[in-house]
Amino acid sequence: MTVAWVFPGQGSQKIGMANKVIDLPNAKFRFNYASEVFERNLFEICELNSDKKNLSDDLNNTKNTQICLFLVESVLLDSLKENGFKPTYIAGHSLGEITALYCADVLSFEDCVQLIKVRSGLMADAAKGSMAALISFDRDQLDLLVEEIDDLVIANDNSSSQVVLSGSEKALDNISKRIKAKRFLKLNVSGAFHSPFMKESSFQFSKYLDTLEFNQPSMPVISNSHPSLCNNPNDLKVRFKNQMCNGVRWRQTMDLMKENSILQMVEIGPSNVLGGLGKRHLKDVKISQVSSADQIKY
Known part of the structure; x- marks a missing residue:
């Protein structure tokens, strides 16, 4: 059966989303590790109502949103793998592309955390458009x-x-x-993401990506900037470099899934944003969601 796992990006975050995964294996370790890197309590940010915290501790702050979503998604996907589930190919929407690269063993968990710190900081400070x-x-x-x-x-x-x-x-x-x-x-965002307005941020991000080694993917990955099934680590790096300044071509991603005989799309994350798009675009395709510890199946 041809199954695609998809990972959502900013806009999918929900207060309390960490509570639904914290009892899964490695979840507490991962939140603690990332909290040390980001120098803030990320689990608490997911847990508390944003209107009771200052802006720096708001889940909707780009610097918090990206890492918190990645943590939730990575814990869920690893639990699925441990339970014997495996996709045919994968894709992520914007930030979700990082989760896809992690899922395909292109980048380690630790590399992704550091990468997201750099990416979210550059995007939050863009302040243009x-x-x-x-x-x-x-x-x-x-x-x-x-x-x-x-x-x-x-x-x-x-x-x-x-x-x-x-x-x-x-x-x-x-x-x-x-x-x-x-x-x-x-939209309440700090800049014109995925556009030429991000040129300087994209340049700085590309320099950072040059310090990372992209490993051979264990499964095909569909990139945002160039929707095709890709198994080449060098191509995946180039495509990811282009993401910040270029559009997320999700409609073409779903068209590619249809061309490659998709029978089921599984959204792994706290909400059903991509699942909703899939239901309208991918006729006769089963749409599923995995968002909590009691839902490690589809």
Whole structure:
């Protein structure tokens, strides 16, 4: 049976998500290890209501969101493996691509923690531009406007009816007045992620990635910037370098899954964001989710 494991990125976090996995093997060790690296109590950040903490301890702070999601996802996927489950191929959405690289044994757990500290710090400090989600729109009109308006790109091409735009505040205001859509929602983010606005951050991140060795993957990985089944560690590194400045091509990722005879997609993480996209895009494909210690099966 052709099974794809998929790992979500920012926007999937939930208060209390760590509580659902903390009793799984290695979970406490991993939260303690990452908390020392990040110099903050990451389990407590997942556990407490964000409106009762200061901004630096908010789960929605990019510097916290990325590592907390990775910890939850990595614990869940390793428990699945220990119970005899194995995917045919894997993919991750934005941050989730790091989890995919870990799942495929391309990077160690320790490498991923250090990598996420660098990545989340660069993204949090970008402070240029913003992002907006667009739901139910005319695709031809959108493509024309994105081409016409300066400083505007499609950051996340999630499905035929949902995208996330990145650009300057002026560009986002411009398209919001001209596009016909069911919903246009500005996102509370620190920068225009997955766009040319991240050029300097991407350059610094690439330099850091050059210090890491990418191992031979144990299973094919689908990258965000170049959706194809990849087993080459050097290609995976190049594609991951391109991720920060380029869009997440998730719609094409799902199309690739269809072309490769997917029968089941399993979202591993605290919410069903990718599962929801899959249900609308992947007809006749079983969609499952693994999000807690009592759900290590599908």
